[in-house]
Amino acid sequence: MQSSQITDSHCHLEQFEDPETVLSEATDVGVGRVVTMGQDEGSMRQALELASRFPDQVLVGLGIHPVNVVTLTAQALAASVSFLRDHAAEADEIGETGLDYKWAVDEELQQAQHKMLEIHFELAARVQRPVNLHSRRCLRQVMDAAIAFHRDTGVHAQLHWFTQSARLVHQTNDAGIFVSVGPSILQDQQAADVASEIDNALLLIETDAPVPIGGEAGHPRRARDVLTKLAALKGVEEDVLAQHIERNFVRFLGRDFPR
Ligand SMILES: [Zn+2]
Incomplete structure (x- = not known):
């Protein structure tokens, strides 16, 4: 370890299929915690079950x-909305929410996503979760919404997999928005260049596992490879950066973990 x-x-x-094995494989390489993101009623229920099974x-x-x-x-x-409303106070974070214009191809669908994003923001402000x-x-659009939300409520926001534009990252740095970096930086030089622009105090690591990236199956243990790469990009020792990013995560969360 x-x-x-x-x-x-x-x-x-x-x-x-076997979350317990995945968690222990991740812990073996120093990835001791994961945030599992619900996406609908079924996965929200499963996420809560996993947290009660593996509370640390x-x-x-x-x-x-x-x-x-x-x-x-x-x-x-x-049904998903009503489950979310009923259980928001049990969450550590509100999400995965946001916008996806690959799927919302017309104004009506985009409006539906915007409306749902607003519901998530209202709940997050009410239960004080990032x-x-x-x-x-x-x-x-998502960045602007995150900036306005954080400015108006003081609650933190994380833009996941947001390593496409250095120009936008300069704006998130200025606004105090957290950005998480995933395994795309291992193969994609442009993503790596953008990642190196993220303010050290706003930097988080993610994998979006099991989504495969660069032809390799997703797994939370890849967060360790992302850390190694980030340390090289930023010219700091891996262990120092690890401690720094963990402090960022606790600040983002707004409370101690384990609960
Ligand atoms: Zn995701």
Whole structure:
């Protein structure tokens, strides 16, 4: 086991057949905690179950993924919203929420995603939990929404997988928005260059596992490879950076963990 444990700040643990093995494989390389992000009613239920089974290792995001906002039946979506409202206070974070214009191809669908994002923001402010945000083909829209939310409420926001534009990262740095970096920086030089621009005090690590990246299956243990790469990019010792990023994570969360 490595000396400093780090957190995979965005993954989908319930999508693995054997989450217990995944957690122990991750812990073996120093990834001692994961945040598992709910995406609909079923995965929110599973996320809460995993957190109660592994209270020292699993944190829970409760939310409805923007792709689900436009693909679920009206009935399933309503059930997800009511589950989210009923259980928001049990979450460590609100999300995965955000916008996805790959799927929301017209104004009506985009409006539906925006409306759902607002519901997540209202709940996050009410229960005082940070938000975990997805953005695809609408980086600026999600970033602007995150900045306004953080400015108006003081509650933190994380832009997940937000390593596409150095210009936007300079704006998130100025606004105090957290950005998580994933395994895309291991192969994609442009993503690595953007990652090196993220303010050290706002930097988080994630994997989005089990989503495969660069032809390799996703796994929370890859957060360790991301840390190694980030340390090289930033020219700091890996263990020092690990401790720094963990302090960021606790600040983002707004409370101690384990609870
Ligand atoms: Zn995700």
